[in-house]
Amino acid sequence: MADDKDEYSDEYQFADLDVISPDSSDEEARPSEAAGGETKKFDGGGRKDIRRNALIVVGIVIVIMLIYEFWGMFFSGKTTDAETTTVPPITTATPQPTPIQPPVTATVQPVTPPTPPVQAGPDNTQITQKLSALEISQQNLRSEVNALNDQLSGINSNVNELTTKIADLNQMLTTLAAKVDQQSNQIAILTTRTAPKPVPRVVHRGPPRPVFYIQAVIPGRAWLIATNGSTLTVREGSQIAGYGVVKLIDARQGRVITSSGQVIRFSQQDS
DSSP, rough: OOOHHHHHHHHHHHHHHHHOOOOOHHHHHHHHHHHHHHHHHHHHHHHHHHHHHHHHHHHHHHHHHHHHHHHHHHHTTSSSSSSOOOOOOOOOOOOOOOOOOOOOOOOOOOOOOOOOOOOOOOHHHHHHHHHHHHHHHHHHHHHHHHHHHHHHHHHHHHHHHHHHHHHHHHHHHHHHHHHHHHHHHHHHHHHHHHOOOOOOOOOOOOOOOEEEEEEEEEEEEEEEEEETTTTTEOOOOOOEETTEEEEEEEEETTEEEETTSSSBBBOTTTT
């Protein structure tokens, strides 16, 4: 019975190997029989390892593609002749599970991960030249910014000096205005003190002017009498106080004309 079982198992093993690899030789069948004890272990954990390795490879390829895309976008605007590289599609080999029969043992070949394609990057000399040009431009910009800062600091210092000078001038002007006001007040006080005082007008009233009347008259001469009783003999050219000079003696009409325009006549009592 034991011999029959061994023969039965050998027949199944050889039949399975013929199905998996029909082109394999007898030499490949022998190590497969020797590894029959290890296939059972590989069936449980080997598939998980293969999937994990395949996922790792796919993740690495995706990261490399992203890095390449970012690198190309960064240098696409600056480089004139950029090398365009096409990334071949990556196909991950998934192992085909073989139907497992209870008495049959089969060997599974490990899947080798595909090697990522080598991506062509820009020339290092061009990158260094561009970096040096950028550094030079940055240095020039920094020097210009420093020069502008120096100019601004100088302008600020000048503005501060002008502000202080203007403040000093304003203070001087206020001081001078106060002094001018003070001097104006002093001048007004002095002018009021030194102004000539108005002299009161004294009216000197002399004795009342006497009124003369003709007492007697002849051609060329007349005798006059005043209201106070004094008498006066006049002729043409005589001076009469309050009347002026005698201009004309008219004996016919009984009048004496003086230079002041007054006329001396007879009194009403004598008429």
